[in-house]
Amino acid sequence: MTTINDQTSPVFEPPAAKAAPARAHAAHSIFHERWWLEIATQGNWKLAVVKQNDEIVGEMPYTISRARLWRVSHLPPLTRTLGPVIRPVTGSAGRQMHHRLDVTARLIDQLPECDSFFQVLDPRIDDALAFALHGFTVSARYTFRIDPRSTPDAVWARLGSKTRNVIRSASRELTVVPGLTPNEFLAFYDANLAARSRTNAYGDAVMRQLVNAFVERKAGMLLGAYGPGGTLVAAIGLVWDHQAMYYLLSSRAQDAHCGSISLLLWTAIGRALERRLTFDFDGFSSPSTFSFLSGFGATLTQRLGVERLGTVYLLTRTLKRRFAPARVFAPNL
Missing domain, CATH: 3.40.630.30 (Gcn5-related N-acetyltransferase (GNAT))
Known part of the structure; x- marks a missing residue:
């Protein structure tokens, strides 16, 4: 193992201006940090927030931008995952699931109307049921991770x-x-x-x-x-x-x-x-990258993608893909 002489400890600063994070949930990552989002979006981001008794129990950042004719909300540059951050509750598995579904639904209700919404969720989020129940398409992406x-x-x-x-x-x-x-x-x-x-x-x-x-x-x-x-x-x-x-x-x-x-x-x-810390190889988008990263013997880990498309946008994309050259491997896994 190559040793690096550096004793600097990690810093994980909370968003201050938009809203305080629901920090107790482990799915709050560096990509949710206010300073990261401010730079990656050039200030063009918002935060859906759910409160109970004046306490934040859920939040979800999102962006809005123009892509030619379309109004879209996608992941900002160099931002690998986002998704909801939900403060957990104690109790039975059923109570916990109901809490996640309820808070996520209230976050979804605050998301903007747009032609294309897409986010990849943090790999610690192991289900996207609330999104599926609200008309989103849920798909699987993958990364490699090494256990700390x-x-x-x-x-x-x-x-x-x-x-x-x-x-x-x-x-x-x-x-x-x-x-x-x-x-x-x-x-x-x-x-x-x-x-x-x-x-x-x-x-x-x-x-x-x-x-x-x-x-x-x-x-x-x-x-x-x-x-x-x-x-x-x-x-x-x-x-x-x-x-x-x-x-x-x-x-x-x-x-x-x-x-x-x-x-x-x-x-x-x-x-x-x-x-x-877990080491995350941060996904792959081609067979060659998959082959390269798989050589490190890490654990293949699923990341869920959630997507909702407007009718005209979906039709346009379907026609474009129909007449485009066939791909043998889906990009952006």
Whole structure:
């Protein structure tokens, strides 16, 4: 296990201006934080809130924006999951379920009318019954996660042989350094996009602000892998909250060692275990990414998606997909 000498503890700050979070429920993640949402949406977000006796028992953030002709409410850039945060109650399983259904229904009633609403729920939310009962389509997405109670030796033993080999090989040629500055990371990220003739899918301004914010707030870090001569060849961005560390961003030079990202991820897993955090690989959107991440031996974990479409939007999307080239693997899993 590569050791990183960094004693910085995670920070998980509560939203202050919009409303206080229903913090007792574990599904409140870094992506629900007020500062994260303010940056990711450029201030264009709202919070559905349910109170009982002047106490917040449920909340759900959402955005509203225009996509050509459509009014949509989707996940903001670099925001992997959202969904309801509900303060739990004690009592029988039936009472708890009734409470979740009731509070979620009251949150749903506050969501805006739009042509397309879509969110992926935090993986700790294991049912979306309330959404299904209110006309939403519920679908399954997936991520890989490593349990915080795991030991480094146990995690290493579960790695695929190919993954172990490329990590060993990369560790002989590369040096992992924590504390890469946002400017260094962003310049490296931009240079690699330019070398591949690509643009930033998240938006340059939003990504720059978020990277600076999570580093400044000690809610994330940037790791770099350096080759001979001290040249930066690969880098990843990590963020965390009270329960999980998320693999958020990565970039590598075209001539980087094939195991450079694997080595950085192995280092990140070690940091998560030291902090007793779940390590979340944050989903995959292609067969190649699935194959790469599955080599780390993590547990495949379901994330539920909830979607509600207007009639005209649904018809337009159906026709577009009918005449588009067939896909063999659904994106955005």
